[in-house]
Structures are given as C-alpha cells and as structure tokens.
Amino acid sequence: MALIEVKNLKYSYDQKKPAVDDVSFEIEKGLYYTIIGHNGSGKSTIAKLIAGLLEKESGEIIIDGMPLDRENLYKIRSKIGIVFQNPDNQFIGSTVQDDIAFGLENHCVPQEEMDDIINTFAEKVGMTKYLHSEPTHLSGGQKQRVAIAGVLAMHPQILIFDEATSMLDPQGKAEIKKVIMDLHENSGLTILSITHDIDEVVTSDKVMVLYEGKIAMFDTPEEIFKDEKTLVKLRLDVPYCLKFANELKKYGVDPGHEITTEGLVEKLWQSSLKK
Amino acid sequence: MAIKFEKVSHVYSDGTPYRYVALADVDLELTEGKMTAIIGQTGSGKSTLVQHLNALLLPTSGKLTVLDKVIEAGKEQKGLKALRGQVGLVFQFPEYQLFEETVLKDVAFGPKNFGLKEEEANEKARQAMAMVGLGKEYEERSPLEMSGGQKRRTAIAGILAMDPKVLVLDEPTAGLDPAGTKSMMELFRKLNKEYGKTVLIVTHDMEQVFAYCDEVVVVENGKIRVHTTVEDFFRDSTECRKMGVLPPALITLKEMLRDKGFKVPEGNLNIKELAKIIAGQVKKHG
Amino acid sequence: MGNFTLGRYIPMDSPIHKMDPRAKICAMLLVLIAVFMPAGWLGYGIIFAVVAGVILCAKLSFRYILKSMKPMMFMMLFLLVINCLVMKTGTPLFTIGSFVIYSDAITQTLYIVVRLLLMIMITTCLTATTKPLEMTLGIEDLLKPFEKIHVPSHEIAMLISIALRFIPDLIDETTRIMKAQESRGVDLKEGKFTEKIMAILSLVVPLFVSAFQRAEDLANAMEARGYAPGEKRTRYKVLKMHKRDWILLCGAFALLAAMIVLAYFR
Numbered sequence: 001m002a003l004i005e006v007k008n009l010k011y012s013y014d015q016k017k018p019a020v021d022d023v024s025f026e027i028e029k030g031l032y033y034t035i036i037g038h039n040g041s042g043k044s045t046i047a048k049l050i051a052g053l054l055e056k057e058s059g060e061i062i063i064d065g066m067p068l069d070r071e072n073l074y075k076i077r078s079k080i081g082i083v084f085q086n087p088d089n090q091f092i093g094s095t096v097q098d099d100i101a102f103g104l105e106n107h108c109v110p111q112e113e114m115d116d117i118i119n120t121f122a123e124k125v126g127m128t129k130y131l132h133s134e135p136t137h138l139s140g141g142q143k144q145r146v147a148i149a150g151v152l153a154m155h156p157q158i159l160i161f162d163e164a165t166s167m168l169d170p171q172g173k174a175e176i177k178k179v180i181m182d183l184h185e186n187s188g189l190t191i192l193s194i195t196h197d198i199d200e201v202v203t204s205d206k207v208m209v210l211y212e213g214k215i216a217m218f219d220t221p222e223e224i225f226k227d228e229k230t231l232v233k234l235r236l237d238v239p240y241c242l243k244f245a246n247e248l249k250k251y252g253v254d255p256g257h258e259i260t261t262e263g264l265v266e267k268l269w270q271s272s273l274k275k
Numbered sequence: 276m277a278i279k280f281e282k283v284s285h286v287y288s289d290g291t292p293y294r295y296v297a298l299a300d301v302d303l304e305l306t307e308g309k310m311t312a313i314i315g316q317t318g319s320g321k322s323t324l325v326q327h328l329n330a331l332l333l334p335t336s337g338k339l340t341v342l343d344k345v346i347e348a349g350k351e352q353k354g355l356k357a358l359r360g361q362v363g364l365v366f367q368f369p370e371y372q373l374f375e376e377t378v379l380k381d382v383a384f385g386p387k388n389f390g391l392k393e394e395e396a397n398e399k400a401r402q403a404m405a406m407v408g409l410g411k412e413y414e415e416r417s418p419l420e421m422s423g424g425q426k427r428r429t430a431i432a433g434i435l436a437m438d439p440k441v442l443v444l445d446e447p448t449a450g451l452d453p454a455g456t457k458s459m460m461e462l463f464r465k466l467n468k469e470y471g472k473t474v475l476i477v478t479h480d481m482e483q484v485f486a487y488c489d490e491v492v493v494v495e496n497g498k499i500r501v502h503t504t505v506e507d508f509f510r511d512s513t514e515c516r517k518m519g520v521l522p523p524a525l526i527t528l529k530e531m532l533r534d535k536g537f538k539v540p541e542g543n544l545n546i547k548e549l550a551k552i553i554a555g556q557v558k559k560h561g
Numbered sequence: 562m563g564n565f566t567l568g569r570y571i572p573m574d575s576p577i578h579k580m581d582p583r584a585k586i587c588a589m590l591l592v593l594i595a596v597f598m599p600a601g602w603l604g605y606g607i608i609f610a611v612v613a614g615v616i617l618c619a620k621l622s623f624r625y626i627l628k629s630m631k632p633m634m635f636m637m638l639f640l641l642v643i644n645c646l647v648m649k650t651g652t653p654l655f656t657i658g659s660f661v662i663y664s665d666a667i668t669q670t671l672y673i674v675v676r677l678l679l680m681i682m683i684t685t686c687l688t689a690t691t692k693p694l695e696m697t698l699g700i701e702d703l704l705k706p707f708e709k710i711h712v713p714s715h716e717i718a719m720l721i722s723i724a725l726r727f728i729p730d731l732i733d734e735t736t737r738i739m740k741a742q743e744s745r746g747v748d749l750k751e752g753k754f755t756e757k758i759m760a761i762l763s764l765v766v767p768l769f770v771s772a773f774q775r776a777e778d779l780a781n782a783m784e785a786r787g788y789a790p791g792e793k794r795t796r797y798k799v800l801k802m803h804k805r806d807w808i809l810l811c812g813a814f815a816l817l818a819a820m821i822v823l824a825y826f827r
Binding site for chain 2: 196243261
C-alpha cells in the first residue's frame with residue numbers, strides 16, 4: 001500500500017484558477033521524490049495540503065492508511081515534517097536548543113528526555129557546537145539545518161522540503177543537499193523535495209513535474225529527461241549533459257541516454273576505446 | 276572612467292567593541308558600458324561595496340568617483356540625491372519595496388521624487404514598464420495582486436524609470452524558476468546592449484556570470500581579489516573552486532573530458548565547437 | 562537606538578544573573594512597593610544602600626544606570642518647575658524677582674526624583690541581569706495561578722518570546738526597506754510635508770506586507786511542528802528555586818517590612 005494516496009485533489013486561493021487542479025498520485029514508502037515546476041505551478045500548495053496546513057477544497061488525501069480530515073489532523077501532522085523556504089521565519093526558539101525543543105514541547109515529551117534528543121539530532125545535522133547560539137549569529141544554511149533537526153526530532157515518516165535551499169548561498173545549498181542525501185541513504189525516511197535544482201532532481205528516485213496545477217509528468221529522472229521538448233514547454237531546465245549529447249548527435253555520435261555528466265563522459269571514453 | 280574606487284575603506288561601528296572592517300583599501304575601476312558580475316561569499320563585503328555606488332554608504336576613508344561625482348571621506352557631501360537617480364540600485368527581493376495602489380503609480384514614484392511632474396513621471400514610468408516587458412494592461416493593477424516574477428519586474432521598472440546610467444542589481448534572480456531566471460537575465464542583457472546601461476550584478480550563480488557578463492570582480496574579506504574578463508576567469512575551474520562555488524557546467528564538462536584523456540584545446544570553445552572536437556576524437560578511434 | 566540602555570540585558574557572570582527570574586521579579590515588585598512607603602529620608606537611604614549592594618553584586622556599572630536616567634532628565638526638570646509654581650507651603654527659601662520659592666517645592670521634587678532614581682535602579686537590576694527568554698519563563702510561571710480566572714499565561718509568554726525573537730529581524734528589515742526607498746529618491750530627513758507623508762508610507766506599507774508574510778510563515782512552521790494554542794505541552798526550560806533565590810525573596814520581604822515600620826509605627 002502506498003504511504004500517501006492523493007485522489008482528485010483540488011484547491012484554489014481565489015476564484016480565478018485552481019492552484020491545484022484535480023491531482024491524483026501515490027507516494028511509496030522510503031523513496032526520494034523531487035517535485036519540480038514553474039513558479040505558481042502548485043508545488044508548495046500540494047506540500048501544504050499534505051501537511052494539513054491548508055484545507056482541501058475537494059478530493060482525498062490518505063496518509064499511512066488514515067484519511068486526512070479534521071479528526072485525524074494532529075495524528076497525521078506528527079507523521080510529517082516540513083522544512084520551509086525562509087530560514088528566518090521558521091526559527092521559533094530563541095536559541096538552537098530551544099528551537100529543536102519546540103516540537104518536543106508540543107508533543108509533550110517529558111522534560112528529562114529532551115536534552116538527549118536535542119543532542120542526538122543536533123549532531124545529525126552537525127550543529128552540536130551551536131546549541132546555545134541565537135539565530136542572528138547563524139548563517140542561512142545553519143538555520144535550515146536547525147530546522148531539519150527540529151523536524152527530525154519528532155520522528156516523522158515523511159519529510160517535505162519546500163524549496164529549503166532556494167534562499168541560501170552556494171555553501172548553504174551544498175550543506176543542505178548533503179544533509180538531504182545523507183537522510184535518504186541512511187534513515188529510510190520518505191522524502192519529498194520541492195526544488196529548482198536540476199542536479200538534485202537527477203539524484204532522486206522519482207520526479208513529479210507540475211504545470212499550472214496539474215501533474216504533467218511523474219516518473220524516474222531518466223524517463224523524465226528523455227522528453228526534452230516537453231520539459232522546455234513546461235518552463236523547465238534539462239541537465240547540461242543532455243544538451244551536449246544533442247550536439248554530439250549532430251556530428252554522428254550517439255552517447256545514449258545519460259543524465260549525469262560523469263555518466264556521459266564515461267560512455268564517450270568507452271566508445272572511443274571499443275572501436 | 277565611470278566608477279573608480281581609490282583606497283576606499285568602510286568600517287562599521289568604529290571606536291566600539293563591535294568595530295567591523297567591511298571594505299579595506301579597495302582600489303577598483305569599473306568599465307562603462309559593460310556588464311560586470313560582482314561575486315564573493317556571504318559577508319565578503321560585496322553588499323557594502325555596492326551600496327557605495329549610489330552613496331547609501333559613504334567611504335570612511337579613501338576617495339570614490341561615480342560618474343561625475345567625487346566622494347571623499349570626511350568631506351561634506353552635497354548632491355548625493357542626484358547620484359541616486361543616476362545609479363539605480365535594485366536590492367535583493369525588490370518586490371518588497373512596492374507600496375502604491377497601482378503599478379503605474381509605484382513605477383512613477385522614483386521620478387516624482389526627483390522633481391518630475393505627474394505627467395512626465397508617468398511617461399517615464401510607461402517607458403520603463405515597456406523596457407521590462409510589462410504592457411499597458413498592467414498600469415492600473417495593484418502590485419500586490421501580481422505574480423512573483425511580475426512584481427520583481429515592476430520593482431526593477433521603478434528603478435529604470437529614474438533613467439539611471441548605471442544599474443546595480445543585488446541577486447536579481449533569487450527565488451525565480453529557471454524560465455523566470457533566464458528571461459530576467461535576458462532583460463539585463465537588453466538593457467546593457469540596447470539601452471547602453473552599465474550593468475553590475477551581484478550573484479552566486481556562475482552559469483549566469485559565464486553566459487551573460489563581460490567582466491568579473493571577486494570580493495574577499497573586504498578586498499578585491501580578482502578583477503578580470505569572464506574569459507580569463509573561466510579559463511579553468513581554479514577560481515571557482517577557490518570560492519567554493521560550482522563552476523559553469525561547460526567548464527566542468529571540459530575538465531572531465533580532459534581527465535579521461537580527451538584532447539580539449541584551451542580557449543573559449545562553446546558547446547557546439549566542443550561537441551565537434553569530441554565527436555571527431557570518438558570516431559577517429561573507431 | 563545605540564544609546565537606549567534602559568531595560569537591556571547585559572551579559573555578565575554574576576550571582577544575580579544566575580538567580581531564578583521568578584524570585585527576581587517578585588523581589589523587584591516587593592522593593593518597588595517599599596519605595597512607595599512614606600518612610601522618609603532614612604528609609605530611602607536604606608533602600609538605596611541595599612539596591613546599590615545588589616548592583617555591585619551584579620557587576621553593573623553605575624555609569625550605565627545613570628545613562629539610562631538621561632531620558633528622564635527633562636521630565637524631572639519639568640516637575641521641579643511645576644512644583645515651584647504650585648507649592649506654597651513650608652518656609653520661603655528665596656525669591657526670583659517677585660516670585661517666592663518655598664522649601665516644600667524643593668523637598669517634594671527631590672522625593673519624586675529619588676523615588677524615580679530608585680525605581681530605575683531596581684528595574685535595571687532585573688532587566689540587565691535576566692535574559693529575555695528567562696523573563697518570559699518567569700512571567701509564565703508567575704501568571705500560572707491566574708489561569709483559573711482565564712488569564713492565558715502560556716499564550717502571553719509565547720507572544721512575548723516570539724516578539725522578542727523577531728525584533729532584530731524587523732529592525733534589519735526596516736533598514737533594508739529604508740535603503741531601498743532612499744535608492745528611489747526618498748528623502749526621510751528633508752522635504753515638504755506631503756513628501757514626508759509619502760516617504761513614511763513607502764516605508765510602512767512594505768514593512769506591514771513583509772510582517773504579515775512573516776507571521777504567516779511562522780504560523781505555518783509552528784503548526785507543522787505540532788503547536789496548537791491551548792493544548793497541553795511540556796516545557797524544555799524548567800526553572801528551579803535555589804537557596805540563594807529564597808534568600809533574595811526573604812531580603813525583599815524584610816526590606817518592605819522595615820519600610821512599613823518606619824512609615825507607620827515609629
């Protein structure tokens with residue numbers, strides 16, 4: 001059974017046009033999904049609907065066998081952790097340790113157990129040295145790592161990153177991507193990452209492409225990137241190595257369908273040896 | 276020379292325990308009519324540098340020449356407001372500076388501040404809106420009801436309406452999707468090439484620097500570490516690695532090919548030329 | 562903003578800094594009441610000595626406290642003038658022109674000035690030695706008993722701590738928007754009245770828009786992490802009363818008692 005089942009989901013902010021328009025999909029346990037699409041395609045709205053932060057207009061959301069409704073709201077929220085875009089606006093506590101503790105306090109974790117939990121998760125994201133630091137003294141990447149620790153401390157099954165790297169500098173982006181990769185490989189969590197970063201998309205198990213509130217494609221990155229023309233129509237980027245492969249084809253060399261630069265160069269090298 | 280820094284320093288909170296040197300004896304000459312990228316890590320001093328260009332910040336020591344205005348530390352300054360009209364500074368996430376009821380009014384706000392009459396200001400505003408690709412139908416809309424990309428265009432039009440000679444943009448594509456980023460960068464290229472504006476862009480994205488800019492300035496610890504042409508800067512990935520940023524994909528590709536033993540000539544090959552050479556080498560062995 | 566010292570936390574390593582905020586808040590209230598006992602100069606002398614002792618203990622500088630008095634100077638001067646004009650009791654001291662100044666005018670003003678000085682010293686002892694977060698924890702605990710009459714003690718504390726958390730961010734945001742509008746030719750210092758109004762609008766409207774965005778983001782982040790107003794929750798930072806805290810409280814009680822005796826039973 002799928003971990004998340006979404007059926008005919010619909011949501012509108014205003015009368016003009018639905019932000020999420022009759023969307024259905026399933027999310028399998030333990031996989032790493034990326035969600036891409038132009039600004040305003042409905043990515044964040046879907047994330048907020050799944051996390052129960054917006055109330056659906058119509059349709060169905062079933063999480064871990066439980067329908068998401070008012071009755072189950074809190075139970076379902078505790079299964080889902082979400083890291084938002086703006087590092088400042090989700091830092092609630094006055095220091096790193098208070099911020100990680102915030103979720104624990106809400107879940108009525110006994111006070112004696114908190115320090116251990118805080119230390120464990122601060123270590124997971126490499127913030128042990130900063131437990132007493134105030135947010136004004138942290139970089140954007142550090143604040144996002146604290147947000148991740150705060151969410152992980154609540155033991156969610158599903159982790160959603162809502163453009164969590166888009167406001168960070170290159171160092172911050174790299175830090176957060178590393179944490180996400182590490183979680184994917186070692187935690188068994190189901191990860192949904194909304195992103196514009198094509199390199200991150202390539203590393204995910206499955207990609208959901210949204211366009212004007214509807215799902216345009218939903219497949220593995222290999223399959224998604226086969227259809228370049230459609231991607232451009234959907235206002236999206238393609239990996240650079242595909243652009244290069246297309247140029248090579250014009251000169252009679254077909255390196256096959258490789259979506260990473262490493263893979264492409266390796267293929268070219270082998271075919272130059274073989275012949 | 277349009278913009279010249281001579282031994283310019285900027286020290287925050289001098290004489291307190293919080294003293295912080297943001298710029299240290301900076302010497303820099305920026306070429307008129309070019310598109311220049313200003314890059315550097317967070318806290319390197321690039322924001323401080325940029326805010327000197329329209330005299331939001333004044334040097335605490337040294338001398339700065341911007342267009343025909345000379346600003347020397349310690350001397351009383353007059354006519355700074357006029358300079359702000361000539362050097363248009365667009366802050367990061369500029370959509371947060373919109374406040375008027377309609378797009379036209381907001382875009383015309385700048386020129387009005389510089390003493391233009393309502394009608395003249397509106398005329399300037401209409402021209403600026405056309406430059407950024409906002410048609411007449413947007414004039415009476417509320418800026419708050421527009422999409423993120425349109426809001427940003429409105430804010431940039433608000434600066435262009437002052438008819439500046441120099442346009443300075445602090446991370447103008449932050450938060451935009453790939454298509455939005457591309458059309459935004461193309462807008463700046465058009466402003467540079469067609470309208471003759473000197474464009475300075477603060478950015479972290481090497482792909483943008485590589486594809487759109489003429490020159491690169493690297494700020495590091497309050498100093499200018501490198502000022503060179505884009506071709507020179509991206510001869511290899513050394514400079515990018517020094518700064519801890521991803522080099523442009525083409526440069527990475529060239530280096531990987533070289534590492535595998537392909538012969539990739541030096542110089543500025545574009546993707547098509549590179550494909551031709553590599554295709555030749557793959558086939559030759561066959 | 563840099564010269565505004567009243568009410569700021571000053572990080573120091575002192576026994577007073579380590580005390581329980583609840584004890585400090587209660588002690589402060591008791592001593593403030595003591596100041597309002599009509600105990601005469603002897604009483605004020607005792608309170609001053611005690612408070613000065615605490616200030617020394619907390620390693621705070623008197624210069625700093627005097628500095629925080631500065632904004633009050635004008636008010637005190639104003640009081641003196643009013644008193645001189647109105648009070649016509651006591652012995653005549655001297656005349657300015659045909660105007661007689663009486664002794665009570667001076668003593669009454671002095672009383673008020675001394676009280677004000679003491680009050681500032683006492684509150685500074687609390688605010689300068691207590692972190693904002695500890696203060697909110699203390700207030701929350703002290704308001705707990707009033708929950709029975711529907712005082713939402715936890716919500717009040719949460720409100721204060723979030724406000725404190727976002728003040729630096731909002732100050733940054735204000736500077737940023739000011740600079741952005743200055744870049745559009747806004748002159749916040751000069752200009753005609755109508756221009757000034759526009760200048761202020763150009764600052765206030767964006768500030769509101771961004772504050773609302775922040776509030777929405779924050780509400781989402783809090784909800785997503787399981788926060789529900791009014792629901793039961795545990796607390797990470799727990800306050801504990803030590804011996805020194807009880808001593809402080811007893812001391813404050815003793816001081817108040819002494820003032821009552823001095824004022825009414827002499």
